[in-house]
Structure formats: C-alpha cells, structure tokens
Amino acid sequence: MAHSTTLQPNAASAAYVDAPRTGTWDGGNEPFKASYGKLMMWFFLLSDAFTFGAFLTAYGLIRHKHGVFTGQAKDFFFSTAHWPIPEKVFNAFPGLHGIDLPLAFVAFMTMILIFSSVTMVLAVEAGHRMDKADVQKWLLWTILFGSIFISSQAWEWTHFINGTEAGTRMADGTIFHGANLTMNQYGPPLFADLFFFITGFHGTHVFSGICLLVWCFIATTNGTFEKRGHYEMIEKIGLYWHFVDLVWVFVFTFFYLV
Amino acid sequence: MSAHAAPEHGEYTGEIAKPNTAWIWKTFWILVIITAAEFAIAFSMTSPGLRTLRNTIFIVMTILKAFFIVGEFMHLKHEVKSLIWTILVPTALLVWLVVALVTEGSYVGEVLSHMFSS
Numbered sequence: 001m002a003h004s005t006t007l008q009p010n011a012a013s014a015a016y017v018d019a020p021r022t023g024t025w026d027g028g029n030e031p032f033k034a035s036y037g038k039l040m041m042w043f044f045l046l047s048d049a050f051t052f053g054a055f056l057t058a059y060g061l062i063r064h065k066h067g068v069f070t071g072q073a074k075d076f077f078f079s080t081a082h083w084p085i086p087e088k089v090f091n092a093f094p095g096l097h098g099i100d101l102p103l104a105f106v107a108f109m110t111m112i113l114i115f116s117s118v119t120m121v122l123a124v125e126a127g128h129r130m131d132k133a134d135v136q137k138w139l140l141w142t143i144l145f146g147s148i149f150i151s152s153q154a155w156e157w158t159h160f161i162n163g164t165e166a167g168t169r170m171a172d173g174t175i176f177h178g179a180n181l182t183m184n185q186y187g188p189p190l191f192a193d194l195f196f197f198i199t200g201f202h203g204t205h206v207f208s209g210i211c212l213l214v215w216c217f218i219a220t221t222n223g224t225f226e227k228r229g230h231y232e233m234i235e236k237i238g239l240y241w242h243f244v245d246l247v248w249v250f251v252f253t254f255f256y257l258v
Numbered sequence: 259m260s261a262h263a264a265p266e267h268g269e270y271t272g273e274i275a276k277p278n279t280a281w282i283w284k285t286f287w288i289l290v291i292i293t294a295a296e297f298a299i300a301f302s303m304t305s306p307g308l309r310t311l312r313n314t315i316f317i318v319m320t321i322l323k324a325f326f327i328v329g330e331f332m333h334l335k336h337e338v339k340s341l342i343w344t345i346l347v348p349t350a351l352l353v354w355l356v357v358a359l360v361t362e363g364s365y366v367g368e369v370l371s372h373m374f375s376s
Contacts, residue, residue, distance in 0.1 A: 031338070031340060032338055032341040033338050034337060034341060039341075042341070042344075042345060046348055046349070049349060049352065050348075050352065053356065057355050057356050057359045058359075060356050060360035060363060061363035061366070063360075063363065064361075064363030064364040065363045065364070065370070066367060067371070070306060071306070073304050073306075102301070107293075110293055111290070114286065114289050114290065117289075117331055118283070118286045121282045121285075121331050122282060125277060125278065125279060129275045129276075129277065134274075238331075242328075242331045242332045243332070245327060246324055246327045249320055249324060249327065250320060250324070252320075253317065253320040257296060258313045258316055258317075
C-alpha cells in the first residue's frame with residue numbers, strides 16, 4: 001500500500017459517512033511529507049531547544065562576566081575570583097579514588113550516550129522492517145545505556161556535592177568541601193548553580209526518555225505496533241532520544257571542554 | 259542519499275527484510291572519532307595563548323557532531339527542504355542570541371570589575 005494522500009487513517013469509519021475529503025484546501029495536503037505525530041515531535045523538540053538554548057545563553061553570559069584564570073593549567077587553584085577550569089573540577093572516576101583523571105568519567109558518559117543513540121536508530125530501523133524481536137532487543141539496549149548514563153550522572157552529582165578532601169578556604173576562613181546552590185569549593189557560586197541546573201535538566205530529559213522507552217518496549221511486546229501496521233511511535237520517541245544526545249553534545253563542549 | 263531512506267510502510271506480510279545498518283555504524287564511527295579528537299585537543303593544546311583557537315575548534319567540532327546526529331540519526335537530511343528550514347532557521351537565531359549575550363557578558367564583567375574594585 002503506497003502512501004495515500006489522506007492524513008486520517010480511519011476517519012471514514014464512524015463520524016464520516018462520505019469518504020474523507022483529500023483536496024488541497026480540505027487538509028489533504030502534506031507539504032512536509034511527514035506524519036502529524038512526527039511533525040509535532042519536531043516542533044516540540046524545537047521548543048525544547050529554546051529551553052536549553054536559554055540555559056546555554058545564561059551560561060555564556062555568566063561565564064564571560066567572571067574572570068578567567070590566566071596562568072598555566074598546572075598552577076590552577078580554586079577561587080571565587082575566576083571561573084574554574086573544567087578538567088580540574090571533573091577529574092574523578094568511580095573506584096579510583098585520589099587519582100587525577102581529568103574528564104575520564106565524562107568521556108565514559110559521552111560514549112555511553114552515543115552508544116544509546118546508535119541502538120535507538122537500530123530499533124527504528126528494525127521497526128521499518130517490522131522485525132518485532134529486533135525492535136525489542138535494541139530498545140532494551142537503549143534502556144540499559146540510558147540507565148547507565150543517569151546512574152553515572154547520579155555518581156557525578158554525589159561527587160560534586162561532597163567535594164574533595166582538601167576543600168577550599170572560603171572568604172570567612174573556613175574550609176568548604178563540595179558544592180550547594182549558594183557555596184562551592186570550585187569557584188563562583190553560579191558555577192555550581194549552572195552545573196546543577198543544566199546537567200539536572202538534561203538528566204531529567206534522559207529519565208523521561210527512559211520512561212517512554214520502557215513504555216515502547218511494553219507496547220512492542222504486546223504487539224500494539226504490529227497490529228497498528230507500523231512502528232512510527234518508536235521513530236517519534238527516537239527523535240526525542242537523539243535530541244537528548246544532541247543536547248549532551250553541547251553540554252559536553254560548553255561545560256566540560258571549553 | 260536515498261539508499262537508506264525510510265521504506266514505505268508496507269503491509270506486514272510476515273517476512274522480515276535483512277537489516278540495513280551500514281550507514282548507522284558509519285555515523286557512529288564519525289561521532290566517536292570526532293569525540294576522541296576533542297579529547298586529544300583538550301589535553302594537547304593547553305597553552306593559554308591558544309585558548310581562542312582551541313575553543314573555536316571545539317565549537318566547529320560540536321556543530322559537526324550535531325550535523326551528523328540531526329542529519330542522519332534524526333533523519334532531517336532526508337526530509338523535504340521546507341521542513342529542514344523550519345527547524346534550522348529558528349535554531350540559527352538561537353545561535354545569534356548566544357553570541358550576543360556572550361559578548362554582553364564580557365562587557366558586564368568589565369563594567370562590574372571597574373566599578374567595584376579599584
């Protein structure tokens with residue numbers, strides 16, 4: 001069955017006695033050659049990009065408002081006077097306590113998320129072939145990688161909040177370890193605030209994505225999509241999942257690399 | 259590149275086609291190589307004098323990665339032109355907002371440091 005021009009699969013059933021009208025001015029046009037659901041997912045993602053864009057804009061402004069550490073990287077020290085160098089903040093790895101491994105854990109997290117994106121496309125591809133077993137397999141892999149990612153983020157947050165043993169001497173003379181929303185050992189208070197809000201918002205997206213994927217897995221297993229005749233829902237959730245990966249690409253660059 | 263465009267939703271006949279995944283793994287390796295290069299640069303270009311160049315390379319690589327994720331994984335490259343532009347034009351305006359406010363941030367910082375410290 002080739003694509004017919006109508007957008008209403010079963011509109012003719014109950015409400016309409018006549019055949020659905022498919023003329024140009026009756027809504028029969030499909031200028032974007034994409035289904036309603038996919039198009040709306042794109043527009044939702046665009047609006048979500050604005051949300052993250054607002055975060056990154058605020059981050060850029062606040063970061064450039066603060067001073068830059070001008071010395072060599074090896075002489076770097078934590079101070080509220082300058083913005084921290086990310087590889088000096090994020091240098092811990094679970095199970096390897098006290099070893100300086102700059103950005104190693106975030107590299108691991110990035111790889112996991114790229115992997116999850118690949119398994120997601122593989123699930124979409126399997127859906128095009130109506131291969132139920134393959135869809136299930138790749139959805140499970142995606143759920144697994146997504147879960148590893150947010151678990152890693154939970155560890156990263158814990159480490160960030162608890163801080164290092166050395167801590168940093170604050171203006172009032174006390175040593176402060178770790179970070180909260182008003183004080184942190186790594187630099188200006190806004191650095192920790194932005195860390196919590198940006199990675200937190202991204203983590204929330206990953207969590208919602210996992211929930212959607214679990215639902216998709218149950219629906220696939222129940223044969224819902226097979227009965228429907230297509231796996232477009234997997235494609236729509238897939239678009240969302242790749243968007244979350246895309247956001248991480250930007251968070252990774254602007255929070256961890258630059 | 260219509261080779262891996264989504265096939266029409268055919269009627270389910272019970273036989274399952276062979277997977278066509280070469281393009282997925284190709285995109286995967288491109289993303290891995292770009293990410294690895296980013297790390298290599300993060301640890302080899304540490305001189306403060308090269309900071310602007312380094313950050314420019316990072317941003318270019320990020321946009322390159324975004325191109326592959328959105329174009330291939332999200333399939334936007336294979337959609338009709340009007341949909342591509344519908345997504346890209348608002349995003350481009352967003353990039354402008356970031357550039358404008360980063361510049362503004364430097365200025366705010368300069369003003370504050372001149373007014374509140376001697």
